[in-house]
Amino acid sequence: MRFTLNGKPVAVDAPPMKRLLDVLREECGLTGTKEGCGEGECGACTVLLDGAPVNSCLVPVAHAEGAKVTTIEGLRGHDKLQRAFVTEGGAQCGICTPGFVVAASTLPRGASLEAVQEGLAGNLCRCTGYAGIYRAVAAARGGGKSAKKKAKR
Amino acid sequence: MASRARAGNVGRSVPRLEGPEKVEGRARYVDDLRFPGMLHGRTIRAPHPCGRLRAVRLGPGGLPLGLVVVGPRDIPGDNVIATIEDDQPALAWGEIRHAEEPVLLLAHADREALWAIPAEVDMIPGTPVFDPLASPRVFKQIRIAKGDAAAALRRAPVVVEGEYRTGAQEHVYIEPQGVIAVPENGGITIHGSLQCPYYVHKALCRLLRLPPDKVRVIQVETGGGFGGKEDYPSVIAGHAALLALKARRPVKMVYDRGEDMRATTKRHPSIVRLRSAFSRDGTLLALEAQVVMDGGAYVTLSPVVLSRGVLHASGPYRCPAVAIEGRAVMTNTPPNGAFRGFGAPQTLFAIEAHMDRCAQQLGIDPVKLREKNAFRPGDVTATGQKLPKDTAALPVLREAVRRSDYHRKRIAWAGTGRGIGLSLFFHGSGFTGAGEVRLASKASLELTPKGVRILVASTEIGQGTRTMLAQIVADTLGWPLSAVEVAPADTGLVPDSGPTVASRTCMIVGGILQKAARELKRKLGRAKPAQYLARHGALVVTGQYEKPAEIQWDEERYRGDAYGTYGWGCDVVELEVDPVTREVRPLKLTAVQEIGKAIHPGLARGQVEGGSAQGLGWALSEEVVMRDGRMANAQLTNYMVPTTKDTPEMDVTILGLGYRHGPFGAKGLGELPMDGPAPAVVNALRHAGFDVREVPATPERLLRCASR
Numbered sequence: 001m002r003f004t005l006n007g008k009p010v011a012v013d014a015p016p017m018k019r020l021l022d023v024l025r026e027e028c029g030l031t032g033t034k035e036g037c038g039e040g041e042c043g044a045c046t047v048l049l050d051g052a053p054v055n056s057c058l059v060p061v062a063h064a065e066g067a068k069v070t071t072i073e074g075l076r077g078h079d080k081l082q083r084a085f086v087t088e089g090g091a092q093c094g095i096c097t098p099g100f101v102v103a104a105s106t107l108p109r110g111a112s113l114e115a116v117q118e119g120l121a122g123n124l125c126r127c128t129g130y131a132g133i134y135r136a137v138a139a140a141r142g143g144g145k146s147a148k149k150k151a152k153r
Numbered sequence: 154m155a156s157r158a159r160a161g162n163v164g165r166s167v168p169r170l171e172g173p174e175k176v177e178g179r180a181r182y183v184d185d186l187r188f189p190g191m192l193h194g195r196t197i198r199a200p201h202p203c204g205r206l207r208a209v210r211l212g213p214g215g216l217p218l219g220l221v222v223v224g225p226r227d228i229p230g231d232n233v234i235a236t237i238e239d240d241q242p243a244l245a246w247g248e249i250r251h252a253e254e255p256v257l258l259l260a261h262a263d264r265e266a267l268w269a270i271p272a273e274v275d276m277i278p279g280t281p282v283f284d285p286l287a288s289p290r291v292f293k294q295i296r297i298a299k300g301d302a303a304a305a306l307r308r309a310p311v312v313v314e315g316e317y318r319t320g321a322q323e324h325v326y327i328e329p330q331g332v333i334a335v336p337e338n339g340g341i342t343i344h345g346s347l348q349c350p351y352y353v354h355k356a357l358c359r360l361l362r363l364p365p366d367k368v369r370v371i372q373v374e375t376g377g378g379f380g381g382k383e384d385y386p387s388v389i390a391g392h393a394a395l396l397a398l399k400a401r402r403p404v405k406m407v408y409d410r411g412e413d414m415r416a417t418t419k420r421h422p423s424i425v426r427l428r429s430a431f432s433r434d435g436t437l438l439a440l441e442a443q444v445v446m447d448g449g450a451y452v453t454l455s456p457v458v459l460s461r462g463v464l465h466a467s468g469p470y471r472c473p474a475v476a477i478e479g480r481a482v483m484t485n486t487p488p489n490g491a492f493r494g495f496g497a498p499q500t501l502f503a504i505e506a507h508m509d510r511c512a513q514q515l516g517i518d519p520v521k522l523r524e525k526n527a528f529r530p531g532d533v534t535a536t537g538q539k540l541p542k543d544t545a546a547l548p549v550l551r552e553a554v555r556r557s558d559y560h561r562k563r564i565a566w567a568g569t570g571r572g573i574g575l576s577l578f579f580h581g582s583g584f585t586g587a588g589e590v591r592l593a594s595k596a597s598l599e600l601t602p603k604g605v606r607i608l609v610a611s612t613e614i615g616q617g618t619r620t621m622l623a624q625i626v627a628d629t630l631g632w633p634l635s636a637v638e639v640a641p642a643d644t645g646l647v648p649d650s651g652p653t654v655a656s657r658t659c660m661i662v663g664g665i666l667q668k669a670a671r672e673l674k675r676k677l678g679r680a681k682p683a684q685y686l687a688r689h690g691a692l693v694v695t696g697q698y699e700k701p702a703e704i705q706w707d708e709e710r711y712r713g714d715a716y717g718t719y720g721w722g723c724d725v726v727e728l729e730v731d732p733v734t735r736e737v738r739p740l741k742l743t744a745v746q747e748i749g750k751a752i753h754p755g756l757a758r759g760q761v762e763g764g765s766a767q768g769l770g771w772a773l774s775e776e777v778v779m780r781d782g783r784m785a786n787a788q789l790t791n792y793m794v795p796t797t798k799d800t801p802e803m804d805v806t807i808l809g810l811g812y813r814h815g816p817f818g819a820k821g822l823g824e825l826p827m828d829g830p831a832p833a834v835v836n837a838l839r840h841a842g843f844d845v846r847e848v849p850a851t852p853e854r855l856l857r858c859a860s861r
Binding site for chain 1: 166168169171172173174175176177178179180181182184185324325326327328329374375376377378379409410614615616617755756758759762763764765766767788789790794795796797798800802803805
């Protein structure tokens, strides 16, 4: 199985139905992608597949054949977002954080609070109540204001 | 000099120490670790909630080569998980008390082959007890009495009574439980996701019959705990250690989400009956409370959960006559355990839901009723504790009412399907007076060439322990934060600072470290650390907990100063109810909480936000469905923790009045935010027209209560 992992071509010898999550963690040694539930509910295993966020616990590695896979280790150009997760309280225990950072990296600049909530609805965090995560996204990428509230007033 | 030298870290939101590793994916959790020759472990569990075990059979079919099997006979020490009582076996062998009871352990290098092995557990099923009110076995009973409540209830002009129930709650730390046990140096080393290294250490010494220096417990980066990793790690670490010692190879045991949800502890379900007596002007005259907590199959921590529950059962109100009776009972379900709040959210839910019903019956505004009866400094609690100056029930109440515009919305929203409700609550910081004395916690500082290293068993599980303790030490020494390191929570390196529970790490362990830092500073004199080390050699200063003289607690009679001090909070919840589906949408939560000095305001705010979100989940959507003694919805698809779409805007205000025995005036914080949301939710639902006395307030429950 061949695909591009964090910008570099890789070839792995794995059964085609093996979860992309396990291939990344076991064959490729990239443990930044976490398993939280194994059923696509928590988003801790979020990676980018050709630029789109997916739950790697639900993706058979065959599906990644020829694709570009980006994990937290290979995320480039989002230092500001990552720093903001630290300074704004977006990361507490940290186990969901790689998934959140990867998912948040795909949000458009200046996104409204509702758009951020929609974009991150597939990721669960049990520590922060999400407030620190919204602050981090807003600090790094602007926006974060409620579109609804503005409309109401 | 000591008082002058402040480096100014305390009270500032400095960057958390372990932040960069976490956001870059470099932080290594237990499942990210591998050891040479490592095997994977698996637990075989009982099929029925009670009865007698006859046999466990593996197969049919051949078993994989190299399979390691551990049964009760392979246990070198006592077959118990040492906690408070020795009733829970590591591996059950005669009596089975719950349907997830471990009966046999397996290990193999190939995880898939291991899980493919068929196992049959042969049992003679018995008749299980699931209703705590019908339980024949009481684990613990506690009574608190002040004045003559029965007489006051007989005479009072207004008496309100009610029954309030709360459900179990699953922690859903995003990282499931896991450990790796490594046999080495004639003993065992545990690398685990855990809150309390020395709890595991104590349990393993008993189970493995090893001297303390042959058991080493190292906490690795831990993906959330919330109490769930307080007592259960002793079970999973025990299992992995038994397998590792027999296999003579490292064994990794990491539960998947389903096994974690089914087998590990949950918040105790509760039933609380209250009767309260008032004068016509709303003065609280007497309160009677009966508290029942469902402990599950074994004692574990239930006596202490019950203790905290009854100590908070009369709420933040002065009352001349109080009679509280609490029981923790056995049922044939997996043992319930510690969960943020530890019994207090259950009883505070009852009293705060009750107070709004009392207000209704008395025809008094719920805020006025609380203002009239809330504790002031100098008031005396149900146990006879005279409350200190930092008693902040009224300040938090008034500020939350003001910030949320409660009174205006209360009138404007009547009959609109929207509701607004509040709750007033408090939370004892640390263990009870006697509990902290028994723990006798220690914390050390070791001089390094660059500065100092903190040696504590207190764990970082997301709340920011390392950063917060480093701030306290840095400012006490008057050194920059960069001069302070924090050692890993490794029993081979650090003294027993007590467990990381009970909102005690900052106030208690931080306080011990502050004393140690003062001592270290005195010893150092004018010397720089490197100079001192060159002249005198190594320097380690160890501090130990000393009870402030004025704290007096009588554990036998439940009289005196239950806790050194209390945190105070008021939550206001605004919500709307879908008229057709009865789905509740929280719109906003206003939280005003008094926690003494916030050492790190950003981390403190994160505790309030995160704890409040967990409280909202418990109040609205998180329902543990038990079927035949087993969790039927052990997956995140239908056990619903709040997502971004379910969590409302939160307006958090932290008041800091200060506690004179806390470091820089800090009190406990971690659990307080869990206490308020659930009663505020049902009080908002009451405002919206729903008489709910049980959480979670699911649409099904609201449909039933609307049709009543």
